[in-house]
Amino acid sequence: MRVIIQKDYDNVSKWTAAFIAKKIKDANPTEEKPYVLGLPTGSTPIGVYKELIRLNKEGYVSFKNVLTFNMDEYVGLPEDHEQSYHTFMWTNFFNHIDINEKNVNILNGNAKDLDLECQQYEEKIANAGGIDLFMGGIGPDGHIAFNEPGSSLESLTRIKTLTQDTIIANSRFFNNDVNQVPKTALTVGVKTVMSAKTVVILATGHNKSLALHKVVEEGVNHMWTVSALQLHRNGIIVCNDAATVELKVGTVNYFKDIETNNLDPKTQL
Numbered sequence: 001m002r003v004i005i006q007k008d009y010d011n012v013s014k015w016t017a018a019f020i021a022k023k024i025k026d027a028n029p030t031e032e033k034p035y036v037l038g039l040p041t042g043s044t045p046i047g048v049y050k051e052l053i054r055l056n057k058e059g060y061v062s063f064k065n066v067l068t069f070n071m072d073e074y075v076g077l078p079e080d081h082e083q084s085y086h087t088f089m090w091t092n093f094f095n096h097i098d099i100n101e102k103n104v105n106i107l108n109g110n111a112k113d114l115d116l117e118c119q120q121y122e123e124k125i126a127n128a129g130g131i132d133l134f135m136g137g138i139g140p141d142g143h144i145a146f147n148e149p150g151s152s153l154e155s156l157t158r159i160k161t162l163t164q165d166t167i168i169a170n171s172r173f174f175n176n177d178v179n180q181v182p183k184t185a186l187t188v189g190v191k192t193v194m195s196a197k198t199v200v201i202l203a204t205g206h207n208k209s210l211a212l213h214k215v216v217e218e219g220v221n222h223m224w225t226v227s228a229l230q231l232h233r234n235g236i237i238v239c240n241d242a243a244t245v246e247l248k249v250g251t252v253n254y255f256k257d258i259e260t261n262n263l264d265p266k267t268q269l
């Protein structure tokens with residue numbers, strides 16, 4: 001695992017956007033062989049999206065031949081609701097880049113048959129040749145997408161009941177009213193994320209520090225689903241100083257030294 005420790009949120013966003021943009025450029029995607037990105041919502045990735053928009057507008061990277069799959073969507077929230085993940089993605093990212101609408105995939109939380117919707121999502125990912133790079137955030141309890149504590153680490157796309165902790169955390173987007181937060185969501189599974197060729201997880205701020213400690217310094221555990229990253233061959237965490245407060249000084253120094261000594265990052269994986 002690589003752990004990239006940056007000073008602050010802005011640097012986390014810049015590092016990650018530059019990494020993703022370079023991956024896309026290096027792949028030289030075509031219509032026949034697009035680059036496949038897995039994408040999250042949440043407040044954490046907004047800075048990365050802003051930076052990717054800038055790189056796109058400057059002509060450094062194009063999304064014309066990029067296919068995207070979003071991680072999750074609430075069940076039962078109208079697609080045009082201001083807090084739906086559809087709205088989030090178009091407002092914060094897709095409306096501002098040169099992506100082709102038909103290349104955007106987001107789970108339909110209003111599908112008549114939710115199980116079928118999930119199964120077909122997995123099939124679509126497989127038909128696209130799998131996901132090249134999955135970016136994710138984490139919940140304070142270490143969940144990725146909506147894979148709440150106790151989720152199977154082998155899970156695929158499915159419907160999940162949200163924990164009370166997540167409902168409370170997300171109520172800030174619903175007038176601080178827990179009753180307005182949907183109780184279920186469709187989400188890619190832990191295995192769906194971990195099947196990507198590269199996984200980049202963002203963790204910023206003090207409230208992610210316990211989760212960061214669990215994934216970096218403790219074992220693989222379904223109660224902290226992001227810890228499955230330890231089993232990935234190309235797992236990268238990008239965090240800021242504030243998120244490292246629960247890590248040992250030695251752990252922080254180790255990961256910082258490797259990056260500043262400019263050794264081949266592959267030697268960390």
Ligand SMILES: N[C@@H]1[C@@H](O)[C@H](O)[C@@H](COP(=O)(O)O)O[C@@H]1O
Nearest residue numbers: 040042043044137138139145146
């Ligand atoms: N389903 C999303 C996750 O994908 C996201 O990582 C998490 C953290 O969000 P934030 O980045 O706002 O802390 O929120 C939700 O639970």
